[in-house]
Every structure is written in structure tokens, then in C-alpha cells.
Amino acid sequence: MEAVEINVLWCKGCGVCVAFCPKKALSLVGEKAQVDPELCIGCGMCELYCPDLAIVVNKPTKKNEKVTEEGLS
Amino acid sequence: MAFRDLIRERFFPHIWCPGCGHGTVLNSLLHVVDKMGLDPTSMCMVSGIGCSARISGYVNFHTMHTMHGRALPCATGIKLAKPQLNMIVPMGDGDAMAIGGNHFIHACRRNIDMTAIVLNNRIYGMTGGQYSPLSGRGVLATTAPYRSIDDDFDAVALAQGAGATFVARTTAFHVKELSKILTKAIQHKGFSVVEVMVQCPTYFGRKNKMGGAVQLLEYYRDNTAPLGSKKLEENQNLIPRGIFVERERPEYCEEYQNVIALAEGKE
Numbered sequence: 001m002e003a004v005e006i007n008v009l010w011c012k013g014c015g016v017c018v019a020f021c022p023k024k025a026l027s028l029v030g031e032k033a034q035v036d037p038e039l040c041i042g043c044g045m046c047e048l049y050c051p052d053l054a055i056v057v058n059k060p061t062k063k064n065e066k067v068t069e070e071g072l073s
Numbered sequence: 074m075a076f077r078d079l080i081r082e083r084f085f086p087h088i089w090c091p092g093c094g095h096g097t098v099l100n101s102l103l104h105v106v107d108k109m110g111l112d113p114t115s116m117c118m119v120s121g122i123g124c125s126a127r128i129s130g131y132v133n134f135h136t137m138h139t140m141h142g143r144a145l146p147c148a149t150g151i152k153l154a155k156p157q158l159n160m161i162v163p164m165g166d167g168d169a170m171a172i173g174g175n176h177f178i179h180a181c182r183r184n185i186d187m188t189a190i191v192l193n194n195r196i197y198g199m200t201g202g203q204y205s206p207l208s209g210r211g212v213l214a215t216t217a218p219y220r221s222i223d224d225d226f227d228a229v230a231l232a233q234g235a236g237a238t239f240v241a242r243t244t245a246f247h248v249k250e251l252s253k254i255l256t257k258a259i260q261h262k263g264f265s266v267v268e269v270m271v272q273c274p275t276y277f278g279r280k281n282k283m284g285g286a287v288q289l290l291e292y293y294r295d296n297t298a299p300l301g302s303k304k305l306e307e308n309q310n311l312i313p314r315g316i317f318v319e320r321e322r323p324e325y326c327e328e329y330q331n332v333i334a335l336a337e338g339k340e
């Protein structure tokens with residue numbers, strides 16, 4: 001199971017997850033979001049931000065609590 | 074259960090534009106209901122008309138998609154008949170504050186136990202970008218090509234003045250805060266009002282040359298501050314976020330039950 005699952009059929013390429021991922025682990029490729037698993041810390045913010053419910057972060061990590069909307073604290 | 078189990082998946086991808094803030098509010102609400110472990114059959118969502126009002130079509134709760142501005146009276150009827158339901162009433166800024174303004178203040182005054190969410194994108198999204206009572210002075214809209222000369226309502230102050238017993242404001246940028254506030258609003262017994270400042274990139278963003286969804290969210294990040302924060306104290310131009318009112322007052326359904334008991338001679 002992927003840590004971050006992106007449903008490309010629902011993703012509309014708005015870039016919100018890309019802009020606010022605290023680790024800059026997401027990018028848009030052909031108007032669809034894509035994750036770099038090397039950079040992702042599994043904080044779960046992108047799952048909460050996505051207006052299209054296109055992202056599921058499986059097993060969000062403990063680092064979750066340290067991440068705020070303004071980034072890593 | 075996971076948040077995606079609470080939707081009507083057959084209607085996805087949803088109808089909202091790319092980056093529309095209404096989607097983030099739906100997302101947050103689903104996470105909240107899931108985390109609170111609420112039974113979907115205990116949930117009822119009643120909405121009016123508008124882009125925001127489309128939200129009731131996507132949740133797998135008891136739902137009713139009613140008339141523009143009339144979500145609160147419809148919800149009031151359902152709640153009085155079935156007080157055990159957890160009632161959620163999402164409304165657009167036009168829906169809640171223009172055509173539905175009268176219903177809004179009287180629902181606040183009655184303190185009936187439900188959660189009203191004002192999805193404030195400062196525009197009539199569905200009908201093509203007319204200004205609303207929450208647009209504010211200086212805003213560009215299809216009906217204000219030379220900028221609006223209307224001052225806006227402060228939805229929080231209005232709800233507070235009208236007697237709502239839980240009143241809060243947050244934004245679609247502050248997703249964690251949004252989840253916390255929605256949780257408290259649902260838990261609160263009485264009429265809860267949560268204003269969520271959301272982005273409409275298609276009309277508000279484009280008309281006002283404020284960019285797309287990301288730029289509008291950055292605007293909410295940079296132009297708001299938590300109640301009681303140093304940031305807010307130092308800059309009076311920032312819009313305050315947080316919980317403004319949290320108090321108890323007799324709840325309407327309970328009071329009505331007492332009237333029924335009295336009329337039946339049980340008291």
C-alpha cells in the first residue's frame with residue numbers, strides 16, 4: 001500500500017496540496033498531483049487540504065502533531 | 074470507518090471547480106464526523122441553493138437540498154420532529170446573509186441545537202459572481218464593475234448579537250483549526266455558527282485579480298490571526314479567527330418538549 005494514495009480521476013490539478021505540503025514532496029505532473037515518497041513524512045496535511053478528497057495518507061505518522069498549517073514547527 | 078466511507082462516491086469527482094474551498098470544508102467535515110465516531114444515520118444535513126449548497130448531495134447522511142435561503146427553517150422543522158439528529162446546515166454567504174438573513178437571526182435567537190456553517194467566499198458563486206452582503210466595500214463583482222460601495226456584515230458579530238451560543242470563524246487555509254472548531258460546534262448544545270472563509274477562484278479570485286486557489290489561501294493565511302494573539306494585537310487590520318462565543322442557554326427543542334408536557338398536563 002502506498003503511503004500517499006492519489007486518486008487521479010478525482011484530482012483536478014488545483015495545486016493546493018503542492019503549495020502547502022510542509023516538505024515540498026508533491027508536484028503537479030500533467031495537471032495531476034504526484035508524491036515523492038523519499039521526501040514525504042506522512043504528516044497527513046495534504047489529505048486535509050485537498051478540495052477533491054483525492055488524497056488518502058495511509059498511516060499518518062506521529063510527526064503529524066508537530067505540523068501546523070504554517071509548516072513544520 | 075474512514076472519511077471516504079461517508080460520501081456518495083457515485084457523484085465523484087464532484088461538481089465544484091478546481092481549488093474551490095467548499096471541497097475543503099466537505100473534506101474537513103467528513104474527517105470530523107469520522108473522528109467523532111458519529112453514526113451516519115444520526116447525521117442530517119440540510120442545505121439551500123448555491124455552489125456551497127451542493128454539499129448535501131455528497132454526504133451519505135440524511136440530506137435535504139431545499140430552497141435558496143431557506144435551509145434553516147427546513148432544518149428547524151426536521152430537528153423539532155426528530156431532536157435526536159445531529160443537524161448540520163451549510164450555507165453560502167448569499168444564502169445565509171442575503172435572502173436567508175432573516176431566518177439566520179431568528180435561528181440564532183431561538184438557540185435550536187444545530188450547526189450552521191457559513192461558507193463565505195464573498196460572492197454569489199453559482200449565479201456568476203454577483204456581490205453579496207459579505208463581499209465588502211471595494212470588491213469587484215459582475216454587479217459591481219466599479220467596485221462595491223456596500224459595507225459587509227461581520228457574520229460573527231451578527232450571530233453573536235442575535236443570540237447564537239457558539240460562534241467561531243476560521244478559513245479553508247487553517248485545516249486543522251477548522252476540524253477542531255467543527256468538532257466543538259457539533260458537540261455544543263445549542264445554535265452554533267461557524268464562518269469559514271473559503272476561496273472561489275473562479276469568480277472572486279479572477280474578478281478581483283487575486284489569483285487562484287493557492288493565492289487566495291495565502292491571503293487567508295496572511296490576513297487573519299487567532300483571537301488573543303500578539304499578531305492580532307499588533308495589527309488591527311487582520312481578521313480575527315477562533316471561538317468568539319461559547320455559552321449555555323435553554324435549547325429550543327427541550328423547551329418545546331416542556332411545553333408539550335405542560336399541555337398534556339404532565340407537569
Ligand SMILES: Cc1ncc(C[n+]2csc(CCOP(=O)(O)OP(=O)(O)O)c2C)c(N)n1
Pocket residue numbers: 122123124125126140141164165166167168169172192194196197198199200205
Ligand atoms: C429564491 C431564489 N432566488 C435567487 C436564486 C438564484 N440564486 C441561486 S444561488 C444564488 C446565490 C449563491 O451565492 P451563495 O449563497 O453565496 O453560494 P455560493 O454559490 O457562493 O456557494 C442565487 C442568488 C434562487 N435559486 N432562488
Ligand code: SF4
Pocket residue numbers: 006010011012013014015016017018032033049050051052053054055092
Ligand atoms: S489538492 Fe487535490 S485536487 Fe488539488 S492538486 Fe492536490 S490532489 Fe489534486
Ligand code: SF4
Pocket residue numbers: 004020021022023024025026035039040041042043044045046047057
Ligand atoms: S503526507 Fe505530508 S509530507 Fe507527505 S505529501 Fe502529504 S503533506 Fe507532504
Ligand code: SF4
Pocket residue numbers: 088089090092093094095124125194198199272273274275276277
Ligand atoms: S464558482 Fe466558485 S464557489 Fe462555485 S464551484 Fe466554482 S469556485 Fe466554487
Ligand SMILES: [Mg+2]
Pocket residue numbers: 165166167192193194195196197198205
Ligand atoms: Mg458565496
